[in-house]
Amino acid sequence: MKLQRQGFAAMLPTGRCDIPYVRNLTTAPLAALVPFTSVELMERGGMWMGQNQTSKNFIFYNRRDAVAPNGFILGKPGRGKSVTAKNTILWTLLTDPTAEVIVLDPEREYINVAHEMDGEVVQISGDSHTYINPFDLELVEGEQPLAMKVDAIMSMVEMMAKNLSPMQKTLVDRCVSRIYDRYFATHDQRDIPTLIDFYNMLNQQPEPEGRMLAVTIERYVTGQASLFNHPTNVNTHKRFVVYDIRDCADNMKGLALLILLDQTWNRIVRNRERHVRTWVFIDEMQLLFENDYAISYFDQLWTRSRKYGAIPTGITQNIERIINNEKSRLMLANSDFLVLLGQSASDAAALGEVIKLSERQVAMMRNAGPGEGLLVAGGKIIPFENRIPTDSAIYRMVTTKLDDLIQYSNEDGRADAARRG
Template sequence: MAIDVQKKGFDASALTAGGVKYTKPKKEEELKKKAEEEKVALEEARVYRKGIASIKDLIAPASMKIDPSYVRLGDVFCRTLFIVTYPRYVTVGWASPIINLSAQLDIAMFFYPIKADVILKELKRKVGVVEAQITMDAEAGKPRDPASETALRDIEQLRDDLTQGIEHFFQFGFYCTFYSTDVEELNRLSNQVETTFGSMLIYTKRAYYQAEQGFNATMPLGNDELMITFNMSTSPIASSFPFTSAELTSDQGILYGVNRHNNSLIIFDRFSLQNGNAVIFATSGAGKSYAIKLEILRSLMLGTEVIVIDPEMEYKHLSDAVGGTYINISLASSAKINPFDLPKPSGEAVSTEDVIRSAVIILKGLLRLMLGKLTVQEDSILDRALLETYAKKDIVAGADLSAVEPPILQDFQDILEGMQGTEDLVVRLRKYTEGTFSGLLNSPTTVNMDNILVIFSVRDLEDELRPMAIYTIINYIWNTVRSERKKRILVIDEAWWLMQHEDSAKFIFALVKRCRKYYLGVTTITQDVNDFLTSPYGQAIVTNSSLQLLLRQSPASIDLIAKTFLLTQSEKYLLLESGRGEGIFFAGDKHAAIQVVASYAEDQIVTTDPKQLLKIEQEKREFEKALGEEREGPAAPDIEAGK
């Protein structure tokens, strides 16, 4: 018998007389060698990967500690809340108060579909139980139970909807995890969420001894490690749809812009909030002056009086277009404001003594700006001198303020010169009564505010005088506002000028707090965000302003803005990358991404683009020139010369 050695894979040289000696095929040895080489290569690759940073290394916290009620990731504390029960009826967007909460949070929703026949079988049994209970109560002569009858109607309606395919049934899990760097803040936030849900009869619990499972359940992995669900049909689950945008459209108010999320109009009345104050933060060229001019123009159409403090003569074109009063405050200007003016008597019963005391306190703040740092003795002397200055003009307790003439700064200097220990104060004050700055504050008031739009310009003043001038102007406006209650808006552009000095910052803060009682809304605008927000009074002004508009921000100030307004990472990027007139609009507890829009006619009035303004001025001059030539008409022919 012949043996096909090659075909069987044997080694021919291994054949012996006693039989066949088997050896391993060469192919098997090659495979083994190749596997060992691959193993070495994989080990080398593993060693290499161990020495490089991966995605896990970048996102993983430095440490993790599991406590009964929260998880600590590095310096961040995380707590998970889950919903255990719902009321009979929930409104559409019931989760919006939590989704729009100004806090860092993650929300997870899990939906587990259940077959309709399983639910129908259970509902059939439930119907029998409820009907039996109603029948037994009726036979026993008990009064009807509205709760049982309502439950029966709900079950029957759900059975019909499930049978017809209108509704489907799910087990629904809703978890939310909150993050904070402080345990007390985390507790406050948890209490706020529980109270908010509780007001809607939705009850939540904290994930005690399941903090890690709750944290994992809200991570973007889709792992429901809590498995705490509630039976729901399609309709109530649909009402929890999270991607809702804050609607800021109302029946009254003015158009601020377009909601960039859903293209709805942002129409709002700032006086419908708890106060009418607003703050606007933006970098230079982001469109803050453009936005506020649009608000002014549209507010004027509704009859709201507007007063503006203009530091760069940006509102002159607007004033000319609507027939406003433009007042230029400078050393050489004929427009003067007397800082010693008192509010005109109104219908309210106000003590003259209180009016004088308030005026003295405000004047002392102005004098600190003018004279610099004061000692305790100098402060006491100024207080007494101011009271005597008013008394010199018969302005004392019980006097008729409508029939008196207020003093001026020169009268105050005369009183100081007659007192002991005031030599240094008089020397510092003479600069404003006899020296270079004497044309600013040492005169009776000559301005008039009887117009629906009044603009005070301080462009021609030196930087040293601007805080004093703005302080005096605002005090004069405040006296006018208190004398007659009207719907007014006061716009303070470049408000950081006043935040540099404690007295002026304190005065603005007091104005913002009190103005609501006199139907006044104060708008503070600034591009120097850091100077404004690092002041304790600046933070307080933001807190007391229900309306806030954030346009494009600089990288240097975005972290402070995000901390102050509790912005998310997406909102921070939105403000850094926003175009002109784009930003975030806050109105009370609602906010939305906004695009400021204007018609062509409005744009021609409120534009701040120098190139566009120059073009408008040129067209205006050409029009006036053509109009003048048309009025003169063609030259009459010389009849005598024609002869």
Template sequence: MTKKSRASTILKRIGDAVSAPKRRRDRQREEQQKELYITFGEQDALDILSYAGLEENVDYLCIDGVYMRTLFISGYPFVASSDWMDSLIHFNHDIDISYHLHEVDARAALPKLNRKITELESTRRAMMREGRIVGSEITDPLESAIDLRDKIQRGQEKLFQMAIYICIRSETKEELDKTTKLLEANLSARLFYSKVARYQQLEALQSILPRGEDQLVQKRNLDSSSAALTFPFMSSELVQESGILYGVNKSNNSLVILDRFSLHNANSITFAQSGAGKSYTTKVEILRQLMQGTRVIVIDPEREYKRLTESVKGTYIKLSAKSKQKINPFDLATTVHEISDLSEHTQDLMDVIGLMAESLTAREKAAIDKAILKIYKKSKTKQPLLEDLYAELRKLGQLKLCEKLEKYISGSLADVFNAQTNVKLDNRLVIFDIKDLPENLRQVMMLIISNFVKNQVMAKPEKRLLIIDEGWILLQHEESARFVAGLVRRARKYYLGVSIISQQANDFLKSEYGRAIASQSALRILMRQDTTTIKGVVNEFNLSEYEQSFLLTCERGDALLIADQNHVAVKVVAAEKEHPLITTNPAELYSS
């Protein structure tokens, strides 16, 4: 082979080696093009998930008919506080918030900090030499930079770069512009300055998506303390469209709107020391439940609801030894007495008779059970009376038991419990006033009223709320405690909510039936407690240290609302026209 041909061969090999990558890329491109020809027109997973169309404008995007605009925070307040991001976190519109946080290496940060400190110090000295006033625009950054440098050197702080982006979504362009102005006003009120990402809305959208990719790159240096305060700690909110207004959320000033009938049961328990505002809170709820069409029945041992009843034209029933209004303990709200219907009612009557007779033996219970069935069997057109039971017990030889019931038949209390019912629950608000009854009879009457209401509700179920004030009275005897616990347990089946109010939290929760009532109440309203009751309340409802401190120090009208698993601190508020109807403040009631 000649030198010329050898050189030609070498050059050809070199050319082939140089062009080999290009030929390989061309082949790959041809293969990819063939794949595209095969799959063209087919739909893959990406096509299914993607939007149908996107319109890009200077300051907003329109994706599938939804208008979107992204803003970034360009300026921050000089001082960071624990609630400095609340106006953004609790902004009540459809927005997405994205934080991008990057730690800055201290070795890279310190030289830049020192350079900045030198620049600011030089500017300050130059201004002093010229006799000019050195303003806060120089001194504040200088002091902050020196303080941050010292803390970084001691390991007390770290430096971060943070970017905060907010994406607003609306159905129309007009609504988008309106929401944008409102957001900018809310932020500027807290000394945050925001800007719309003009000509960068696509990059801004990419930065909002949960991919950890910051394409907008609008960063701000923050120390670790300030960065930690931007974490979006959310306070509990309780807003149900079908509910009533209970008050204002003390954590974020949002409204607390709750529908107790949408919870897993409509029962509630209220614990508060005297003067904490439990009656006021209850009356606020009564007024608003009435506006929702709920029928409300109240057992009032202290005559606190009379003015409210008169104001809304409710029915006021005063039960006492001399009153003309009566409730028959045997009133079943129906004259059809089937054995299957009587079984539950018989057990409830057993509790009432047991309370009136101050305990029963097993033999006496058996006799009462037999006597109740007989008197209902005999009564065809009207309800039996206590005297009918008394006569039947005498026939059965229960003389000792008859002696215990004698005072209710022919003694001093003959006119209280031995008469046909002449009251009705046909008004939207019915108050049973039992203040004039002797202390030893209040518990009996509260039990009879509760049983009467239960029978009426069973006969005609509709949305009702039974409020038992001073409910701890019913826990003093096993018979009444057992009855109320059963009523609370079964109330949901008849569209009834039972609300029990008590000052005696400790006594209430020490009772087995009291704890059962509390566990069967989906709504718990806890108001101010003292040091003697707080421990039992905290243990029963598993409260946090903050909630314990809140209950010990809260003001009149403040409450901790527990609805199922939601815990909300609320300030109960009444409208200007509601307040005169429900206040119990003597200074307001008796002022000239």
């Protein structure tokens, strides 16, 4: 204590240290003290994002107040993409009691979290008898929803037909506008058109291209792929909803994801009127990139989300498809939230070029283990780690490792047998 007083007395007025003691700092504590070596992110009211690899300090980031809160979670298989998304979902549900969370789940990775958090799982497949009408349209005063709906239906039809001529695109625009006339007049939900109404309207057009297009999409109307030719019979009241499309045929998943994304947009519009924030997680988002119209529609939703109080997050391991498309590349470059987990050498280099990373940061992505990577948020780039203890309840909820799932299933079976015995 005496030396401390002497130190203050000597250093403060003179700037000279007369105390004959020197403290050696190891690399880790020194790095935490050097501002240009350790970048910290601790925002008030922020979401926990793991630990800073350099300083070991916790990272808290408030996406809700970001200029562009949209984000991506990118990484190779097994590097923790879905675990990162589930952590975000859990934190949102537990800290924001009014927020709603929608997950588009092509691989059935989120149903455990939904069951534990009193969420609702909506299974969409040819055998589920659960239907979503792609022509559902939310009418809100002061809005002009038909323009975005035309783009959504155009994307859907192009996925069905694989290619549309300029004349057929004109016919799609015309027919979509006409089949909503009755609904716009009555505002009665029972008058919302379905795919069969669109199909019949195409057949009524005087141009032969209309009838040709109707024949092309007929299997989606009356054939084995008529999953989306029904009125919606799903009424989701819970604030956490997972749309499970794993059992959809592989050639239908991209179409299903697009239609569910449009359905989610209807909910976003409703939630804005109720002053409710909507978090949207789109896993395997590369399935949306099957044609330019789908990408354009996704870009519109991505751009308009902030105005409507929505925070979308795209999740994928297919970095190449994002970077090679001009629109998705711009979406990536303009997002204020990126979680860059372990990457292959080529993907790390490509991401480094788009996001303007240093060679050292690119190398960190190449060498990152599960739960490690770079967080790009709040104008900062931070090396982070987010490992969940394997003996915790949260790990049991979020893990997707097959060995873990088999072990937990066996444990549950033994526990059930013990209760019955």
